[in-house]
Amino acid sequence: MSPAARKSGAAPDFIRGIIAGDRARGRHDGRVGTRFPPEPNGFLHIGHAKSIVLNFGVAAENGGTCFLRYDDTNPAKEEQLYVDAIARDVEWLGYRWSGRRRFASDHFERLYEFAETLIRRGKAYVDSLSAEEMRALRGTLETPGTESPWRDRSVEENLDLFRRMRAGEFADGAHVLRARIDMRSPNLNLRDPTLYRIRRLRHHRTGDDWCIYPMYDFAHALSDAIEGITHSLCTLEFEDHRPLYDWCVRESRAEFVPRQIEFARLNVSYTVLSKRRLLRLVEEGVVSGWDDPRMPTIAGLRRRGAPPAAIRAFCDRVGVAKRDSTVDVALLEYAIREELNRTSRRFLGVLDPVRLVVENFPEDRVETFTAVNNPEDPGAGTREIPFTRELFIERGDFLEEAPRKWFRLSPGREVRLRAAWLVTCTGFTKDADGRLTEVRCRLDPASRGGSAPDGRRVRGTLHWVSARHAVPVEVRLYDRLFRTEDPGRDGDLFADLNPDSMTTVRGQAEPAVRDLGPGDRIQFERLGYFVCDPVDSVAGQPVLNRTVTLRDAWARIRKRQRR
């Protein structure tokens, strides 16, 4: 489990407790084997990340193995595109699966043999009912089902029919193989569930080798048994499939007996995580694709600028339990900020520029200041920033009439220009529409580097860019995709979309941003964390995606004052 055998930050949970108990009792000789079993019919999302972190984490902690196994038993929905995307995302998250990638389809022949065993033992039969007829006989939640008229075919007839199903003698839907369990079971999953269906579809791996495909319950349980999975971790909705899981393993006479354990799937406030709904967002063009930075997909989070370590930390903090829960998206944002604060280089960039003229600084002079790249990491070094008479500052950092707690620019007020000088506002100009066009100031020649010689306190520090040296950058400001905590709860998912989930601005940044490469994650001081978009950036002309804002104390004060 080499590089991914990282120290997990996860707290002990009930699953780890069960596994520790199993090992203590010498079950499976203390060996632990898990698997992450995605269906390749969509992109992985943050909910899958929870499962990945759990499965790989538990295996690593116990010196065990974790397989990546695709549950590819339904050729109608599965595609190679998704197979590749899934592998890439798992690797990007920082995990290495044991050995080669696995596919349920690797086991089709073995699974077929297990099915024949079932038939020979009188535990499965070929049913010739239509899907509708079968549904009618299944009964309801509260009333028992009725046995199919084909339920008592002889072993010989069943075997013959099943082999002919495989041989392609029948049309799609003509027959299915069913488990022979109990049509009166209160657990609907045990009312003779379908094990195999005929589907004349090209499979992304086995091509046209098969025209019958196994169903999930059968294929998953026995794939686990074949692969020696000791602990098969899945989500709560499979809880009442567990009797069927155990039945398949037992009645097929599999030599290895895995154990299924269910935990609560992840839900996150202000986002949706169902494949169906994510697919809708993609197909209806609400977002630009599976990797749109507003998507909760791994690909989306990556393009948004979230580091894999942050996603792992988030999953560890979320914990593992059996109760349905919705994690506050603020916890995800916190995990991202925490990681980025430690690791990202700082830059100065102005997103809504207005000109600041330093009246007592000569027109032709260029001064260079040295700025720290990351105050949290001395090893990150420093960089040079040019300073000239005409600068850009943030329009929002000037107020004509400022309140007492305003630590920024306003006539007569003094602020620090980050890493440079202390300046005092001497005036401003507006156009005919009353829009601010320019701010003027004078610097204190004794304050070079930004500290006041007389020790006077200057509370505010502004970011700035030399107008002459500024690099224009396209910046996309992302916000949550939905404006309600539980999107779609009142029916219409689209009605809950946040109209401001993305705005694009033209900013001005310090020269060093020209060196940014695709995927580089930075902080624009006082604004937030940004990533150099790997798709739309060109050399020397970075396009930046805002990952998450910095916490903003002033915004909170303002909000409070409005109330």
Place this chain on the structure above:
RNA sequence: UGGGAAGUCGUCCAAUGGCAGGACACACGGCUCUGGACCGUGGAAUCGGGGUUCGAGUCCCUGCUUCCCAGCCA
């Protein structure tokens, strides 16, 4: 009027039958050349009703609420 599962601060996760704790969020304060980060303080919870016990979030009974299940999807 079936079966399965779950109910602990606003949110998420803990607590051999023995002082209900941590994180996020929130509020207040400190510190700061990012109103960032960091540090400190605070408010904040055992679904209800019975019972067992010296002692119950934990055990028993009962009620309530929420989630999942009637694919030839996974």
